Amino acid sequence: MSKVNLADRLRAAAARLPEKPALVLRPISGGGAQVTYHDLDERVDRAAGAFQGLGLDRGERVALMLGNSEHFVEAFYGAMRAGLVVVPLNTTYTTNEVAQILTDADAAAIVVGEAYHDRLAGIKETLPALEHVVVAGASSPPLGAQTWKQFLGTGGPFTEVEVDEDDLALLPYTSGTTGRPKGAMLSHANLLANHHQMEQTRLSVEELDVVLCVLPLFHIYSLNVAMAFSLSRGATVLIMERFDPLQSLDAISSQRVSVVIGAPPIYIAWLNTPGVEEYDLASVRYAVSGAAPLPRQVLTRFESELGITIWEGYGLTETSPLLTTVAMDDRPRPGSVGCPVPGVELRLVDDKGADVRAGDPGEVVVRGPNVFSGYWQDADATAEVLEDDGWFHTGDVGLLDDGHLYLVDRKKDMVLVSGFNVYPREVEEVLYRHPKIAAAAVVGTPHPYTGEAVKAVVVLREGEEAAAEDITDFCRRYLARFKCPEVVEFVESLPTNPSGKVLRRELRKSA
Template structure:
């Protein structure tokens, strides 16, 4: 089944139901289907055939949806591009994917300027909005060329999306996600009663759709059941709260920075959030104190989940259990097999931390043009995630950290997540991140980068002493840096590599 068939089937059942609301204007499922069919015909008129890659550099506007599902309907493979990427990053991905065309929104034209001259495979640049410079084609011009969508047979093993990893370390790799992968994960989530949407739901869609979380969870689940998504171009805490009240939002798919920002919004307790029945956090770890504060102040439980680009994305959810345990990523979704492995690839003892390994129909086919990386990541049919977790006595999983983020202090393992949880217990701390920095005596030292809540102040010594109350001395920060904000990806992951620059040697505070 083609993922585009989701809209086609829903449109046949609910043609006059709003699929999207953008800038307070509804777009019905019938209208959405017609726009997708027009896009598919236009894309096919460019010579795009089954399996050809097409880049999409478009922000959260309806044309992203038209382009995405139009490409799928035509049999192509979408390559979503982060709108924060530089021209060099866009060029790298389009070249690596051997994209034959790219759809770009007018604000991001600079990122593709001149690429047709440097990328031989790139034949077409289609511009959404504004004018179309020489060598490009306007969106309306493209769909005007098409007559009828092509008849293309798509199987579950055919590629749907080439989704590049965020590249927080090293060059991005293209995760090959099939139509079967995406559809399987939709069904896995739909089978969890708490996560399953209904026709009557109104979903806040503010996470960037170039990310698999928004693409297949926020958007895919909504279209599967015939619900309505309120689409916002970018996250703004006040504007999103306005939308929740105005449109009666019932479902929120968010990331930790969103929930932190809402808690910091003046008079947030006076907002009418009474219709929100489900709030889900993903893309990055949600600090336990944030979950507890959100429930205490706003009466809304946040159900944390865990997933990766390579798993389409869902792997686990607290919604699989009877409660939302603070700090837990929950239990595996239906049809997801999960193991915790030691360094030798054997299952760890009960309660011990181990690397998460996953197997299931939602797991990707491998990395595009990178057999070595695929062989390293997928061993004996199990995808090694690089994330470390442990399981409690109730079967709930707790993410400890990324293996590569482990800090070793005098031979002792320090997981940044544990230190960050200690920092978040400080009532003055709004946000915190922990990294390892070189140290001449201990090998590495713990560095904390802290954002304080408005109207508060704290010293480095105060922060360190607070941590000593709950964690061992060797785990406590030796360097504390105060900043106005932390660097994040668009989906909330902390860019740790930017935090490792030390302005003074760690030994000064040893």
């Protein structure tokens, strides 16, 4: 078994490009700083030595509850270099959710941002495995914790740790939009396999690139694609604390960003920003969309109005994350998420696990070196989705056309109207064509005669007005009657998780 560590890629980049900026930091309050590859590598060594100074052994779990900052990067790579397993925590989690994950992961330490330290209130005493709390950004240590500066000061010189490629590296917990969060076990080999796969597409990042990283780093898409892959290639990563339409557009222009790693809400927000066409975006050589389906209208408008092609991809936490990308072809196909990246096998199967007929929809199942080994301490949940021969059942329904994957919807999101299947994404694609609609989502709502009916939750563009009948009539031009919304609700915004996925469970509560 070979010895490999994700952090080795950072070390190699630092040896090759010591004085090149690795990070450009843009806090939302303004200002910012640069960190060279040499300095970042030294900081990571200090963090790794500090983790070792806590007495943590190879394979123990370290949770990170940090915003987009240098602390996240240093703690992440420091833990990796020390042979530890990183458990990234969503910074919007409540105290109960944090406690649940820390308990499940048996985390021995947590590095938490000062803004999120209150989530640990009253739960540390209930977590016997959690021995160490480090608060990043604090000037003085809270009770029972130490500051990041104190943490670094207690460690000695870093001692090299041998890590096998199949050793657990990352334990991200699924978003829990459909149930209890589960820890997806990703090895160093899984994460690095996805890097190698991306290197073989037209979306490979190069040393001269400046990559916009504005999605939350605790999400696998931002973590392994925007940050880790870019740093492994020697690019400069522009880390923004959080997304702001105007500040991010200004950063793209002033920092000459060449690669944008985004999600649909970001591209939608930019399109709806007055004066967006006045920003100089000529430095952008490509933009990528992931984490949630990109409406076709957004893709076409972005190219026609701003001159930037968005290359859509598809993946999951359990697949490190990238599975398919339209960048396997010469041009994006609107509505498609592309073909499998090299090394990934993909099939569509029916409810019995048999391959569907050509042209029929089926559940997407995949196999490849980037696919996880299972859920942490949950054999039953693993057995539900992962076959013995490595095929992973994604829970997504798709269609294949000439090898190109078109996602129809999540199996569990399907609406059943009088026995007919209605896939929310099909209806949402039509809604996004309406000139007055800025954003939309579709769920099922109980109906006394048809079992369920389609409900559209709609955000109108600023200054626009519309009646429910206008929306339904518009849909009837393009959809069969049973697919058209029976109920239309107008809202100020759609509930989403930090990665941009619409929280349909929240919409169903009012359905």
